[in-house]
Amino acid sequence: DTLPTDAAQSDRNEAARAILIANDRGGYTVPTAGLYPYQWNWDSAFASLGFAEFDISRAWQEIETLFSGQWDSGMVPHILFHKPDPGYFPGPDVWGCAGPIPSSGITQPPVALSFATRLLRADPEFGKDRFAALFSKMRAWGEWFLKWRRDEKGAIFVVHPWESGRDNAPDWDDAMSGIDPQDVGFYERRDTQHVDASMRPTKYDYDRYIWLVQRAKRLGWDDAAMAEDNPFRVADPTMHFILLRGMRDLLAAGEELGLDTDGLAGQIAELEAGAESLWNPGMGFYDSYNCNNGIWSNALTNASFLCWFAGLSSPHMETHLQRVLDAAPYGVPSLAPFDPRFDAKRYWRGPTWGMMNMMIGEGATEQGFALGEEVRKRTREVISKYGFVEYFDPMTGEAAGGKAFTWTAAVWLAWAG
Ligand code: 2M8
Incomplete structure (x- = not known):
């Protein structure tokens, strides 16, 4: 009875479209006005899926601007x-x-590779030249990951928590504790002027985020220089699984269109082999680890469940998903509620995120697990009740973070609604 009636459904669809349009800054979309006033990489990829539901040309433009x-x-x-x-x-x-446009110096999960393929499927005639024009750029991004973000065991790692997109997840705690940010200097945070500080990362985290940026800036953002004695290298299931999925999608679409896919199948095989090193045998689930000392995070997060999105069958993970859904009624929490580090409203240490739910739910459905549809239903319910906000308390469903949020609106249009 909490699910929308037809009239409510069409109102919500309209509201979701209105958010995308309001967050459009001309060729790119901001995640939400105020808190995030620029173009973010994976947010844009989700935005493109939302636009694809009513304006395929605008959908492609989002990804083209990103590239x-x-x-x-x-x-x-x-x-x-x-x-x-x-x-x-x-x-x-x-x-x-010093890129072609002013930018940050780190990347984010390359879900745009998969979503460009989705835009192509939505309208092959319209999309084929656009996809072909982006193809070598997309491959170059994939190859950059393999060259600069792959550890000795074949796992893809991040060099900054912001790179993963799961900013204050427990995954980074061990590597963060090895950083002494005392020379970071004075800086003024803006995020806590837009949303309540209790829902955001702490000062402890921010000091280290900024310290890592300062280190890389000193090294001129040079990949080779940054790789030397890098204090922060954490193998990350978010990055690994999303990249693997992206490369698979590039190969399939590239072959269909007769593009140069030379070497892609081998790269996919390497990523499949590398995925095994993310399996934490002690805990029995996919996990992250500090590449510099091998220490596991022992954290069952929403990224652990991206294995299916990556095309891995991983039936063991289904039992874990059932356990976290039993413990948290409003979708897949960013950290299992039975983990002592769980914090229901603090960003990536507990809350449920619509866009993660979409990749988890779709991946599970593709692997034939009924829980995929359950994840979709719960995501639909929480958005219906609490709106298109940045993220939700997974225990109560309460809205948290920024309002009128692009990726939540897009996920509604493309999947949940
Ligand atoms: C959050 O990250 C940014 C830094 O990139 C921030 O907190 O300032 C994360 O949720 C990230 O995944 C997301 O892409 C970004 C914009 O929505 O916000």
Whole structure:
């Protein structure tokens, strides 16, 4: 009875479209006005799926604009600073990068590879030239990951918590504790001026986020220099599984269109083999680990469940998903509620995120697990009740973080609603 009636459903669809349109800054979409005033990498990929439901041309433009910020190395930045905005910290000056447009110097999960393929499938005639034009750029990004973000065991790692997109997840705690940020200097946070500080990362986290940016800036954002004695290298299921899925989608679509897929199948096989090193045998689930000392996070997170999105069958993970859904009524929490580090409202240490639920739910359904549909229903319910907000308390469903949020609206249109 909490599910929408037909009239309520069409109102919600309309409201979701209105959010995408309101967050459109002309060729790219901001995640939400105020808190995040720039183009974010994976947020844009989700935005494109939302636009694809009513404006396929605008959907492609979102991804094309994202790739206009690609560096010569192949890296696609996690933020593109198209127009300066003092409402966000750290801005372009703090990053000090020199790409084709002002940007951050780290990347984000390459879900755009998969979603470009989805846009192609939505309208092959309209999409085929656009996809072909992006294809070598998408491959270059994939190859950049394999060259600069792959550890000795074949797992994809991140060099900053922001790179993973799960900013304050427990996955980074061990590596973060090895950083002494005392020389970080004075800086003023902006995020806590937009939303309640209890829902955001702590000062302890921010000092280390900024310290890592300052280190890389000192090294001129040079991949080789940054790789030397890097204090923060954490093998990350978010990055690994999303990249693996992206490469599979590139191969399938590239073959259909007769594009140059040379080497892709081998890269996919390497990523499949590398995925095994993310299996934590002690805990019996996919996990992250600190590449510098091998210490596991022992954290059952929403990223652990992206294995299915990556095309791995992983039936063991189904039991874990049932356990977390039994403990949290409103969708897949970013950390299992029975973990002592769980914090229901603090960002990536507990809350449920619609966009993660979508990748988990769709992946589970593709692998034939009934729980995939359960995840979709719960996501639909929580959005219906509490709106298109950034994330939700997984125990009560309460709205948290920013309002009128692009990816939540997009996920409603493309999957949950
Ligand atoms: C959050 O991250 C940014 C830094 O990139 C921030 O807190 O300032 C994360 O939720 C990230 O995954 C997301 O892409 C971004 C914009 O929605 O916000």
